[in-house]
Amino acid sequence: MQPRSDVLDVDTSETARIENTVKTFLENLRGGRSRSLQVACVLLIVVAGLIGFMMAFEDRLIYFPSKYPEGFWEVDNLSARAGEFVAKIEDCNFEASDGVKLHGWYCTPHRKSDGLVVPVPAEMTLLWFHGNAGNISYRYEMIEAMMQLAVRVFIIDYRGYGKSEGKPTEQGLYLDARAAWDYLVDERKAAPTDIIIFGKSLGGAPAVDLATQVDPAGLIVQSSFTSAADMAAAVLPFLPAAFLHTRMDSLGKIARVRCSKLFIHSRADEVVPYELGRRLYEAAPEPKQFYEVKGASHNSTYVVGGRAYLDALRSFIESCKQRP
DSSP: OOOOHHHHHHHHHHHHHHHHHHHHHHHHHHHTSOHHHHHHHHHHHHHHHHHHHHHHHHHHHHOEEOBTTSSOOOOOOOOOOTTOEEEEEEEEEEEOTTSOEEEEEEEEEEEEETTEEEEOOOOOEEEEEOOSEEOGGGGHHHHHHHGGGOOEEEEEEOTTSBTOOSOOOHHHHHHHHHHHHHIIIIISOOOGGGEEEEEEGGGHHHHHHHHTTSOOSEEEEESOOSOHHHHHHHHOTTSOGGGOOOOOOHHHHGGGOOSEEEEEEOTTOSSSOHHHHHHHHHHSOSSEEEEEOTTOOTTOHHHHHHHHHHHHHHHHHHHHHTOO
């Protein structure tokens, strides 16, 4: 059989063309004849390195857990001045469906009256999912503020935080949220109609996800975002969101949440842009409310909001009690 010289000629020519192109490219880099090409190459290398770093360490850039004993755990002292509210805290241990052991605080409102610290009747329970840093012990002051609303608070540490085992991941957070709900319903015998899901910042993602699976009395989303991609675009706009494996797509889920909803945000939030919180609210179906806390940074919402902030929460909780 005669060799197909036409094909061989084409292959040889193509190989030579590629070699010449590469050689020219390298000579341009070495000789400095194409400054723009050098800059583009450097930028490409830098961006590729940043993308690789982000993909390798993505979870470490999202989750900043404090493991026990870091934090403020000595909180079982019920001393208070006359008329003050205080939280009685019970340690709770439960397990996610994948076997990860979790820890939380079950907090009940008490008040000092006539020299005694007495329990305050509470109908509703806030199931609280906190932000991406620290652990539940860092939220103690806000828990005490919540006691003024005459509600129980069940706040949990995600896997990898506080006294909970494991390592935080997006899917893990969703499992932890469902395990917390099941604990309240199965172990504490709380009626779903007496539970309000509360998600702050990162906690908005597991809060919204859980609210698509169960039927709570209400959902509160505070200082949270539409999706991980939108947050990445806001914080690192030069990195393509397509490389993120974390989704946290609350925007895509919120339409399936049918209970009453309260969204809280501040234009002064320096971490999660106000526009993301507002977009999430606008995408949500009725019934819904939006409450703006003016001048509050990301972690000072309840401090700056003060009594007006607590009154907004109280009003929403009361409306959830009246749900048919």
